[in-house]
Amino acid sequence: MSQAITPSQLRAQIRSGQHQGHTSGWCNGYVQCNVAILPKAWADEFLQFCQLNPKPCPVVAMAANPGDTHIPEIGPDFDIRSDVPKYRIWRNGELVEEVSDISDVWQDDLVTFLLGCSFSFEEALLADGLEVRNISEDVNVPMYNTNISCKPAGRFHGNTVVSMRPFKPADAIRMIQICSRFPSVHGAPIHFGDPAAIGIADIHRTDYGDAVSIKEGEVPVFTACGVTPQAAIAAAKPEFCITHSPGCMVVSDIPNSKLAIF
Amino acid sequence: MSQAITPSQLRAQIRSGQHQGHTSGWCNGYVQCNVAILPKAWADEFLQFCQLNPKPCPVVAMAANPGDTHIPEIGPDFDIRSDVPKYRIWRNGELVEEVSDISDVWQDDLVTFLLGCSFSFEEALLADGLEVRNISEDVNVPMYNTNISCKPAGRFHGNTVVSMRPFKPADAIRMIQICSRFPSVHGAPIHFGDPAAIGIADIHRTDYGDAVSIKEGEVPVFTACGVTPQAAIAAAKPEFCITHSPGCMVVSDIPNSKLAIF
Structure with missing residues (x-):
């Protein structure tokens, strides 16, 4: 039963290209996240948007600094450039490409946001x-x-x-x-x-x-x-941003129960 | 502002006959309770009924033993025979009398139940x-x-x-x-x-x-x-029971916040 593998194992499979496509139904019990990656020039306003609208935009984790590709809360091995099965690359509000790795388009000013999902x-x-x-x-x-x-x-x-x-x-x-x-x-x-x-x-x-x-x-x-x-980002039309493809999420090491406040 | 008196002070006023009628709006912040007083021969089944139906019948407190007139959780001075502004006395399912004190009809086999109210x-x-x-x-x-x-x-x-x-x-x-x-x-x-x-x-x-x-x-x-x-008691028609008159509750020393589970 391959769905019983750990988040770290699934991320390794995604990173190597062995696992492609949806993460729904995988690693039950662990938090999966929506992805928004924005240039620093847009990131502060986006964080404020999330802070003001926590119900639709709950920030589970974000990169400590622009350019950071590791977010330790997600997993010690996590790398935002390779650990999402499919990414969408947007330029000026237009979807230009879907890719399985963003290493070659990575920029030092990119800030990663990981948002809670249903x-x-x-x-x-x-x-x-x-x-x-x-x-x-x-x-x-x-x-x-x-x-x-x-x-x-x-x-x-x-x-x-x-x-x-x-x-x-x-x-x-x-x-x-x-x-x-x-x-x-x-x-x-x-x-x-x-x-x-x-x-x-x-x-x-x-x-x-x-x-x-x-x-x-x-x-x-x-x-x-x-x-x-995602709709707010699409309307704002930043010159560059990256999101996950629908259903292709970040799979974290965080147990769902850790998100429960009681 | 007389409504700012303590539950103990209000109970003393009720006991002396100085306060008659509703307790709604008095002693805000403190739990008020519905009253059901039943002979021991009916009390065990009634407690089981409450246990099986906790949403309509939440037991906040009950007398430790048949005949007990004091329930310390409600207040050190509390006396069920005198501390309710108006009681209803029922015989065989019929309302026979409304009184402001039940000392003269008290029986050693009566068990007092105090239930949560809205x-x-x-x-x-x-x-x-x-x-x-x-x-x-x-x-x-x-x-x-x-x-x-x-x-x-x-x-x-x-x-x-x-x-x-x-x-x-x-x-x-x-x-x-x-x-x-x-x-x-x-x-x-x-x-x-x-x-x-x-x-x-x-x-x-x-x-x-x-x-x-x-x-x-x-x-x-x-x-x-x-x-x-109350409807279940009326339908069961015990030979004798006592309830509060609507709106004339037991006012306890228990802060409402003590009932909050989180």
Whole structure:
């Protein structure tokens, strides 16, 4: 069962090119992170944007200094240039390339941000016996643009993007309790029920990801989503930046339970 | 400002007959309790009923032995025979009398149960800046019979009674977080949204208490209620029992914060 390997072993496989593609379902129990790599000239404003909008943009770890390629909290061997299965390279807001190693485009002024992702709380929901619809239907979680403004910071601004998971109300209450324990992976949801109340015109038409079925008696529950900072970066159009490709995350040595505040 | 007196001072005023009527709004910051006093022949089953249904029937304190009139956790001076502003005396399930002192009907086999009440969590909600509609509209909280069965214990059985407070979804999420901290005063709500899903035919017709307005964009949030054990006692029809009159509670020395589990 290859998924039972350690984060360090998986990172070694990614680094060598042996593991390509998604990290979803790998190294259960360990925190996976969204990636944003920005030039120092943009990094301070981005950090402020994250600080002002912690629910969509929870910073799990960041490089201590511009140019640092190692972030010890993630793992003693971790190297941001090689340990993500697939990267997206952006120039002036345009996606120009997808690559499996960024050593040749690395710059000494690049600052790495690693942001919490929903895998951690989804694992906690499953462990509690709740059904996570996007997992049971084996699709990407449905995501939507909303009319909920982020607090702007310098050149970064935009509305909150949310993911949606349907639950019966009693399960939604339990989901709120569980997710409240994990503020650094988006925390408690920010809305449930009427999609129009947060600017979603049609729950069956997603802006990102795939639609999932909503069954009789269920309500949609909306959680701030890590696509929010990506959308803010895309709108700000920095001359250069690097993100992970969707689903191809940094796999850390941090146990999910370390993120639980109680 | 007479409401700033200590619980011990208020109990002395109640004991002497100087304070009559409701305890709501008095001694903010301290736990108030629902009262159920049952003969020993019924008390063991009632305790089991509470143990099986902790959300509607949270036992904050109980007499150590049948006949005990003092419960030190409530206060060193506390006497169950005189320290409730108004009692209801029941015989064979019928309300026969309301009195302000039960010394003359006290029996050596009576077991006193003190159950958590919503005042504690309502205070926490107000302290967080949330509006509690029954308080802002100055009425009793609306309460409803549901189709949610309690787990039966001996002669005690029945459905859960719920209280209802309307909130916008984002405030409902915050309310769920706050109430989750207080399991001994009913804890997290058990339902929100569609009243029919839990057997409530008309949200504007309460079974106990008063209706409150539900504004555009708000959803009703339903919390297990201390009327549940009272309804179970009324249905079981013990030959003798004593409860508090609605709103006339035991005021304890226990700070509300002591009930918070985190």
